[in-house]
Amino acid sequence: MIGKPRKIGKTIEDIEExxxxxxxxxxxxxxxxxxxxxxxxANPLYIQHDYAQTTEYQKPIVPSAMLMGIITSAISKHLPGPGSHVVNFSINFIEPVYHYETLTFDFEVIKVDKMKDVATISVEAINGPGDRVLDAVVMVKPPLAKIEESKE
Structure with missing residues (x-):
């Protein structure tokens, strides 16, 4: 949609620890x-129940990169939001995540570096039973400026 104003996320000035x-x-x-x-x-560990039963996991697990995608999507949509760009991603997978689980991802801005125009966000994911399944630290460049709406 060229020419239409788009909602842009928080700039570095709008973000606070x-x-x-x-x-x-x-x-x-x-x-x-x-x-x-x-x-x-096509990793059989992600989809084939008969194969997964022969592993330490006993059932198919969720691909790690898919979980990373959920994190980057939330950053792109919400904090800082549209126009932001992940520049560094460090993640620790603590427990496997299985199909049909519901995860809660908690994000918190832990550092704002206005000189480098980067916000550092910590992420923790908890599954339904309350087990921490991953934690991450993500460095994000927020959008540089808000797009002004057209006066037409």
């Missing part, structure tokens, strides 16, 4: 199959 966001996502088959199809990932 302590700002937070919580996002809940359910991992369903349709999303898993879409991810696997888009990435052409």
């Amino acid at each position: 302590g700002q937070s966001l919580s996002v809940t996502e359910s991992i369903e088959d349709d999303r898993l199959l879409l991810y696997l199809g888009l990435t052409n990932d």
Whole structure:
């Protein structure tokens, strides 16, 4: 939609340490199959129950990159929001995530560097039973400026 004003996320001036966001996502088959199809990932650990039963996991797990995508999507949509760009991503996968789990991702701005125009956001994901399944630190360049609306 060229020419139409778009909502832009928070600039570095709008972001403060302590700002937070919580996002809940359910991992369903349709999303898993879409991810696997888009990435052409045929790892049997992600979809084949008979294979997964022979592993330490006992059932199919969610691809790590798919979980990273949920995090980057929340950053792009909400904090800082549209126009932002992830410049560094560090993640620790603590426990496997299984199909049909519901995860709550908690985001918190832990540092704002106005000189470098970068916000550092910590992320923690908890599954339904309350187990921490991952934690991450993401450095994000927020959008540089808001797009002004046309006066037409």
